[in-house]
Amino acid sequence: MTIIYLLLAISVLVALAFFAAFIFSVKSGQYDDVYTPSVRMLFDDELVKPATKKNKITPNKIVKTNKHN
Amino acid sequence: MENCFHCGDTCSNGVIRHSDKSFCCNGCKTVFDILHDNNLDYYYELEQTPGITPKAINGKFDYLENETIIKELLDFNEANTQIVSFLIPAIHCSSCIWVLENLNKLNSNISTSQVNFPKKTVRISYNTAQTNLKSVVILLSKLGYEPYISLNDIKKDSNAKDRSLTYKLGVAGFAFGNIMFLSFPEYFEVNEFWLEKFKYIFRWLMLFFSLPVVFYSAQDYFVSAYKSVKSKFLNIDVPIAIGITVLFVRSLVEVALDLGTGFFDSLAGLVFFLLLGKFFQQKTYNYLSFERDYKSYFPIAVTKLDPDNLTNEFQTKVYDLVQDDFILIRNEELIPVDGILKSNNAFIDYSFVTGEAKLVEKTLEDKIFAGGKHSGTPIIIKVTKSVKQSYLTQLWNNEVFSSANQNIFQTLTDKISQRFTKTLLVIALISAVFWLFLDSAKVLNVFTAVLIVACPCALALAAPFTLGNLLRIFGVNKLYLKKAEVIEQLAEIDTIVFDKTGTLTTNALHTISFKGDSLSEEENNQLKNVLRASNHPLSRALFNHIKSNKNYNITNYSEEVGQGISGTIHNIPLKIGRFDFVTLDLDTVIKAESSAFQTTVHITIGNKYKGYYAFKNEYRNGFDHLLNQLSKSYNLVILSGDNSGETDYLAKTLSSKVDLVFNQNPNDKLEFIKSLQQKNKKILMIGDGLNDAGALAQSNVGLSISENINVFSPACDGILDASMFINIFNFLKVSKKGVQIIKYAFFFSLFYNIIGLGFAVTGHLKPVVAAILMPLSSISIVFFTTISSYLIGRKIIKKSF
Structure with a gap:
């Protein structure tokens, strides 16, 4: 069951990737208009x-x- | 009557035929030609009659050759590329977006242009080697999309947009999702082997995710709570901040000391929902500005003349004007300073200042006040006072306009949270004391649980969602409010003050009525032909009024400045103008009938006095009905800068009790509102022109009424489209009902709090209970307020159509 550490790491990484994409899209002004x-x-x-x-x-x-x- | 292919207006001044299409004027036809020749016909396929009639621009943009002015307008200026952003109020449909984004087809030196439709702006980048700012602006103006360039633009400090709420919401949502996912296993599987083994890493991960929520997303609540405690006023953010702190500290302790899972899920959820409420309430009408003062009305630059040689023109910034400068004002330009007229005659429209669209005639050496709009041939003015010292701008020195004097409005939520916070602390303390005797180990547990579960999430969401929703509904119905709080203030109003000119009367419609012997058709034909030659604004208005289409030759035509015009058709002499002028050479003496309060044009045909045309502003349709409706629940006052000429008429028409106050200058209006407020009246001021600016700022709610919301209105709390004038009563009624909804929602959320407190004081608050109760209460409140505000909002729409 130690595989759960890897799974957790992946899930957090995927979440962070989407989060980064969100931050990038706000920063580049995609939500302004x-x-x-x-x-x-x-x-x-x-x-x-x-x-x-x-x-x-x-x-x-x-x-x-x-x-x- | 035919409609213009370009702008859709009726062709009242004769139809221009071109390419099998009809146009109302040469301006519209020119735009069509430009677009057609550049294969941009798709403009007309996207929308029916999307165009805007272009205005005359002779010399209007000459100041854009001035390097210092250019520099202040540009967003970017490097090598051969310049980027500039313009506000274009005329942007209104998808055709506008399309043609503005295809500017590069019309001028190949424009590389890109991008429209921001909600803000009505366009950002244009162009190559300076081949073109310049002035030609770009002229191209836009030729197409009817004249950019709005004002003194305010030149002082814009930064274009930085505030996106922090979006970031905070994003962070909270991100953490909320991840924490829910990590806390889920522990909700149900108790004492399961693998879960026991891994729960520590889950808990520490949750703690890690909650850090940005507490320290970044929730930071506004801490700041606001600190400020409110400091000013000894407990607003809703105080219990929220306590709730967040207690949630975080208790969870931290539980995880660190291995006492339990903590409440990270509830913590993240709470902050996420609260921010969502804030986000929802943050509806702004980007293209409208509620903070405009005189600076937005005035042009950036004027044409200054060399006093020794008046043909020598150069451009200068309005702020640099000093006494004894000579300036040139062209047709349709605003006069930015007080001065003395040095040309023979001028027609000034003071509608910006007085709200009354009437042309005032001035002659040589007359005093001219800032704020008037000149129409006719260019005039020369000698400056007597600089911009800041002008009569009109003096009003802004009043303390109402300094932001420090903003009256602080206590919202319903704030009022309730005062008691709520105190009660909450008392309950927490009592239950703590109670448990101290019963089971001292559980004291901290219960004390914190009470503070957690009573965190007024639902309470804090009731107002933002109700008001935010109503704000949108009002927007659809063309009442644009500055912020949601104004709705609560509207609900408290007990006195309504109306401005007369431009508010109760229309700006657009001039009623022209004829008094005297009725004119024959032939006489009308003759009259129209004489009027055709004159450029006097009253002549133009009368010319459009008289229906006739025969052309005659006029002989002996002459125009006497400030007096009238005369001409001869078929040996019959006609005279049109002032009473004294037209009756000058009559044999019989006639007494003038017209009252002094009207603008009149008198007529003699063949040496016989025929009568006069009277110009009058028309009262808005249904204004008496509206006043009757309102008089049942509000005190009404009509406040006007005009003389009392129409008192009798108003007193006769209005069956309800309305106080009439006349002869008020802008400052009197402000003082009048102040004196009412000292009697504890809550005042709604409805006005339009700059002359109402002081009263609008002083009143509890200032609504500015506008025939065209893109035309700039003075600083106010809301802008109402004139077509919705008769619905003011409905808007007020809906505001009141909105506040009722918030009150019901408060009871609703208190009910949830009592259930939660039941768990908390008995010492049974499990994380899963908190995790269910908090979102459940929040979501049901959001549901309730949204549905009910939608239902009451529908009534306005029903009644207006």
Whole structure:
């Protein structure tokens, strides 16, 4: 049953690891704003969209700028 | 009427058609163009009409070229990179987040921008080789997201956020979990072979885990208990601190002398639950500030002019202004100092100071007070007093604004804990004495057990959870309170003092009414065409009021400063303006009818006096109903800076008893509140402008009412959205019920304490009993208070919609 010493050591180490992770996350400001990231996450797909669109739209855009001139 | 594709407002000034879409103004159209040309159309897909109409910015941000000002605004400044954080009150939806985080598509020198939505701030880093702070700010403003830069920003000492409560809660939770896990075997398995062998290491580990809980997480309770004992006032933290100390010392002794397991589980659990309550109560409206004084209203810098050559402009900090300086105030800029007007005429809006959105006309050499907002062409002012000595800022020298004078409010919990602590000590002593005769070996055991089990965990949680929950419910209903304590103070109110202008009346709505011979449609058309040419604010208001869409050519148009305008259409002369001005060349003498208390615009068409338009602030819908409701349980007072012109009207409309006090300057208002307080009245002051700032600070609870909560309101205990004005009665009622809930919860927790004391005084308190009783009482209190405060809170929502 002396294995219990090892088990205890492991359990305490695992707990400490999670505790350290928590401290790190607070310190790095992850708990300062808990709302915006939830919205920002939804934009991840859309951030790419303008870039791909750009290629298709370019001809139109040239026509438009010509009009202005 | 069509709505603007960008901002969603109705296009009342004519529709601008562009790309198959309608816009209400050129500003909105420009923003659309900028976004569209940069493939940022997704802005409009995220939300319907997310935009904000941009304001004119000519020269407004010139001070951002001043190196010393820039330096004070920046968060980071190294080599070619600068990082700056702005408060942008206009941030309101996910489209805002999206476009602000895509600023780099609009200006390639911006490397990143990150929005903090709850705080309404954006943090932007950019490359200084190609761009500068001013152009970043101008880009933001062009998009309608004008940053709010004020004197307060320049004096921010540090951006350090207080995260200590989160850390403390984390530490307590971590220790609590581990200790529970280690103490569990000993709850049930008694005298088991392996457990007997290993229990020592379990106990020492528990002791080890409890150290950070006692010495770090619980440290606030010791500090607060020490302070309260020192000031001879026993608050709730005293029995808590005693409880924690006794728990720890007794457990330490038990483990060290091999007497038992100790109460480490209860100790960690107690601290964890208490901190949880604190955390829950700590709801803050980050983007609102309740501490604003004049500094937040004033700009950082103004345009100073060279006295010898007035075309020579340079930027200077507002604080550096001295007497006899010349400054230039542009359209929509705030006048930061008292001075004398050196331009021909100016229109000043003193709504910041008086709460009344009325333009006051000033002419050459007139005295101008700080706090007014100028509208129209730029004006020049000669400074007579520096910022700190100005009439408006003088109010802040009053002692109410020094924090030392904060009236200390004794919360319900504090009141009860006074008696509770004394009773607890008496019970502990009596049972100790009793056991001294019965079985002297058990004296210490019983004495400590009483102190442990009576530790008022549930008592301490009742108020934070009830008030914290109500604070959130009030927030949903657009009453934003500074802290949870204010709810308790609201429940004690017996007198309500209202400011009139801006509080009982609206700022937004001008009622324009016409008195005199009714105008024909043709006459209206002519009137509108003459008004079109004038930039006078009253002309603009009237122009928007008159419905007509025919265009005529005007001849002989002229505008006389401070008098009125005249013009001729189809050989018919029209005159619009002051009574004396329009009736000047009339053959017949007419007596002016209008009262002196109204703003009026008189009209003659074809040399015939037609009548006048009167501008009036409108009382809020349902204000008389609200006052009637309130008058049943509160003393009501209306306190106004205006002359008594409307006494008759108010007396007639109000069927209930309301005291009317007029002609009060900001300082009178403060003194008035003070005199009521000396008669032991608990006062709720509801006001809006800076003129109420003193009264708001002096009163027991100061609520500031605001048409738009992002517009800055004076220092107060809470900000109420104007749309919820008629619900003030409900808010007060709910506050009272909230306090009732806390009282019920107290009885509830006392009941648990009595059961616990039963175990303790008879000498039967086992660690497992404490470990069950303490969380059980805490959790049931949390459950009870949360559910019942939710139920009473629902009533406000029901009634308002």
